[in-house]
Amino acid sequence: MHSVVCIKQVPDSAQIRVHPVTNTIMRQGVPAIINPYDLFALEEALRLKDRFGGTVTVITMGPPMAEVALRKCLSFGADDAILVSDRAFAGADTLATSYALAAAIGKIRENMPVDLIFTGKQTIDGDTAQVGPGIARRLDYQLLTYVSAIREIDHEKREILVERRAEGGVQVLKTKLPCLITMLEGTNEMRYGDMDDMFRAARHPLKQWDRLAAGIEDPNVVGLKGSPTVVGKVFAPKPRSQRAEIIETVDNDPKNLVVTLLAKVFTQHPKLEREIERLAK
Amino acid sequence: MAEKFDLIVVGAGMAGNAAAYTAAKAGLKVLQIERGEYPGSKNVQGAILYADAIEKIIPDFRESAPLERHLIEQRVWVLDDDSYVGSNYRSEEFNREPYNRYTIIRAQFDRWFSEQVTKAGGLVICETTVQQLLMDGQRVVGVRTDRKNGDVFADCVILADGVNSLLAKRAGFHEELKPKDIALAVKEIHFLPQETIEARFNIGEDEGVVIEMAGKVTAGMMGTAFLYTNKESITLGIGCMLSDFKNQKITPYQLLEQMKEHPAIKPLLAGSEMKEYAAHLIPEGGYNAMPPVYGDGWMIAGDAGMFVNGIHREGSNLAMTTGQIAAQTLIDLKTAGKECSAKNLKNYRERLDQSFVMKDLKKYRHMPEVFHKNSQFFTTYPELLNRAAHTMVKVDGIDKKSKEREIRGSFVQARSLFGLLGDAFKLWRAFQAR
Numbered sequence A: 001m002h003s004v005v006c007i008k009q010v011p012d013s014a015q016i017r018v019h020p021v022t023n024t025i026m027r028q029g030v031p032a033i034i035n036p037y038d039l040f041a042l043e044e045a046l047r048l049k050d051r052f053g054g055t056v057t058v059i060t061m062g063p064p065m066a067e068v069a070l071r072k073c074l075s076f077g078a079d080d081a082i083l084v085s086d087r088a089f090a091g092a093d094t095l096a097t098s099y100a101l102a103a104a105i106g107k108i109r110e111n112m113p114v115d116l117i118f119t120g121k122q123t124i125d126g127d128t129a130q131v132g133p134g135i136a137r138r139l140d141y142q143l144l145t146y147v148s149a150i151r152e153i154d155h156e157k158r159e160i161l162v163e164r165r166a167e168g169g170v171q172v173l174k175t176k177l178p179c180l181i182t183m184l185e186g187t188n189e190m191r192y193g194d195m196d197d198m199f200r201a202a203r204h205p206l207k208q209w210d211r212l213a214a215g216i217e218d219p220n221v222v223g224l225k226g227s228p229t230v231v232g233k234v235f236a237p238k239p240r241s242q243r244a245e246i247i248e249t250v251d252n253d254p255k256n257l258v259v260t261l262l263a264k265v266f267t268q269h270p271k272l273e274r275e276i277e278r279l280a281k
Numbered sequence B: 001m002a003e004k005f006d007l008i009v010v011g012a013g014m015a016g017n018a019a020a021y022t023a024a025k026a027g028l029k030v031l032q033i034e035r036g037e038y039p040g041s042k043n044v045q046g047a048i049l050y051a052d053a054i055e056k057i058i059p060d061f062r063e064s065a066p067l068e069r070h071l072i073e074q075r076v077w078v079l080d081d082d083s084y085v086g087s088n089y090r091s092e093e094f095n096r097e098p099y100n101r102y103t104i105i106r107a108q109f110d111r112w113f114s115e116q117v118t119k120a121g122g123l124v125i126c127e128t129t130v131q132q133l134l135m136d137g138q139r140v141v142g143v144r145t146d147r148k149n150g151d152v153f154a155d156c157v158i159l160a161d162g163v164n165s166l167l168a169k170r171a172g173f174h175e176e177l178k179p180k181d182i183a184l185a186v187k188e189i190h191f192l193p194q195e196t197i198e199a200r201f202n203i204g205e206d207e208g209v210v211i212e213m214a215g216k217v218t219a220g221m222m223g224t225a226f227l228y229t230n231k232e233s234i235t236l237g238i239g240c241m242l243s244d245f246k247n248q249k250i251t252p253y254q255l256l257e258q259m260k261e262h263p264a265i266k267p268l269l270a271g272s273e274m275k276e277y278a279a280h281l282i283p284e285g286g287y288n289a290m291p292p293v294y295g296d297g298w299m300i301a302g303d304a305g306m307f308v309n310g311i312h313r314e315g316s317n318l319a320m321t322t323g324q325i326a327a328q329t330l331i332d333l334k335t336a337g338k339e340c341s342a343k344n345l346k347n348y349r350e351r352l353d354q355s356f357v358m359k360d361l362k363k364y365r366h367m368p369e370v371f372h373k374n375s376q377f378f379t380t381y382p383e384l385l386n387r388a389a390h391t392m393v394k395v396d397g398i399d400k401k402s403k404e405r406e407i408r409g410s411f412v413q414a415r416s417l418f419g420l421l422g423d424a425f426k427l428w429r430a431f432q433a434r
């Protein structure tokens, strides 16, 4: 089993501020973390390794400072880490990003076949959830999104059985390997690596691939040049002026509460009461 | 297999980084263990960086270290409830390179410092807590961490785990800290646009101002307050002795809230957005409260060893210097092929005694006691000073001689002539001590 986990270093959105004057996002001084959803993907890959053996390779496309994130993944137990980094990649949208990652994973496959690719369900700084599917499409892998659990892997038949959370319930899906999985949050808990992993992570010679090393000949398909997305405008949405209201009833009797609530709604929407009466008849 | 190192450094604060960097740079096999998510993530400081200490460790630090502003002006304020008397010192001398003092954000600075440790060849491991020292009889031989297979061994361990070193306490190297020897400080970082800060403090790009405060802000407790300008934010904080907080039943948070409402401080913060709140202990017991700082296979550096000069608000520089001296002591022992016994490590203490660290701490050894015993320095005097200033400045048809008499009268009435003379003498003696 060889799993490749795609991770991204993102600014900790809990600590991001918007500049009060210019309305731009201020990244300065905001700590960088591993996209939290990616950690569920990594832990799931590590669990498969625990069960079936094999190798877990972590990959990220990002600036040199993303090394910290990769080393952290190594300390959790990943076997190898690759930083795909080139100035030419700057300003990439999801299309260009999935192109670069797919190309790099293609290179990884030249040395060792890749059975599974994992990503988080989305990033917290982009929220698009497009990169995973983009990679699957380019590499012609099966695609399973929003996976909440991996039930079984049949190595003979090269089949995987997963649970996928969908609207209205859980789907149990089976498909063929190789496959790309985007992992849902809250499905597992990241392990605490042992001291040997810490040493290994700190000492591991990190692979750094530039555009050519990642197997990308054409500079126009990556980075800003390869990104058709245009950011028209960034603005902070106006906070809604309406305030929540705490409505109190005489005694916490549910009946009283419903009556009070309805009265409240009807005074604000006088037509509604008549409409309901009409329908009731 | 447990690995063996020349040196294990516990903590990646100022002291730990200085020690680990110095030793790694000299070619020793160094392991540094930090419990925070990354170096600096847990560290709280004002923070003013004194260039001298870091310069002696990394001479060209200015080229790559994250520095906020270099300080060109120092203000000292003695506050009453709604006034202050103060002095400013501003000099173009401080605007000439190399600059002498900078404001920094510890989370960023420590990270940078730690990168230098890694570059020098030190092995830095974060998110790992050292739980206890591993002993062979009286001798420290390594540390036990909270990770599986977490025992690591070394010829020497430098404890740089900050104030209230649980490790040293657990190993019996020193006693529980006394509330009268530690201050509790709280601070906030307030975001303000760069231009606003520069206009408000009358400074140019990269220039900074420090305001040191004492008086009514500490509500009669032994302590001080501060306000520093960063690039795009203002740090302000207040700290008092833990024993005073305990007795007065005031929370540090209340104190800070009151301070922000002071009419001289409020306008400086107007329109700002609070970004960060933190509380931390500062060991201020001084020379007389210092624990032993070396033994068989171990040395203590930084806050863990009470190396703080509370009077001059110096801590990080003492931490760096003690860390560096500890590492240097070890390097020299290694070079001479000597072992890390208590007898040989005594040299650490001897070197400290020769440095500004011990000379300063020794000089001020009576200060904590004088202030503890004479709360009038934090209550009566600020009020008297402010009243005196008010009387002198106000133009109200009263002749100056009568005003002077009134001021003198108010001082004598509040403290008596003997009290005044005594206070002056006590302070003078404590400052002059050798």
Ligand SMILES: Cc1cc2nc3c(=O)[nH]c(=O)nc-3n(C[C@H](O)[C@H](O)[C@H](O)COP(=O)(O)OP(=O)(O)OC[C@H]3O[C@@H](n4cnc5c(N)ncnc54)[C@H](O)[C@@H]3O)c2cc1C
Pocket (backbone or CB within 6 Å): B010, B011, B012, B013, B014, B015, B016, B033, B034, B035, B036, B039, B040, B042, B043, B044, B045, B046, B047, B048, B049, B050, B128, B129, B130, B131, B160, B161, B162, B163, B167, B185, B186, B187, B237, B239, B279, B280, B281, B282, B301, B302, B303, B304, B308, B313, B314, B315, B316, B317, B319
């Ligand atoms: C509000 C405030 C303002 C200050 N202002 C200034 C100033 O302006 N100028 C100045 O020079 N000094 C100032 N100081 C003092 C200064 O911050 C300290 O003296 C300095 O940080 C001490 O450095 P250190 O390395 O000894 O300890 P720390 O910086 O506290 O570092 C100790 C490190 O050890 C780690 N650690 C602790 N226990 C363990 C363990 N068991 N295992 C692994 N890691 C562990 C901690 O996580 C931490 O990173 C201020 C202090 C405060 C609280």
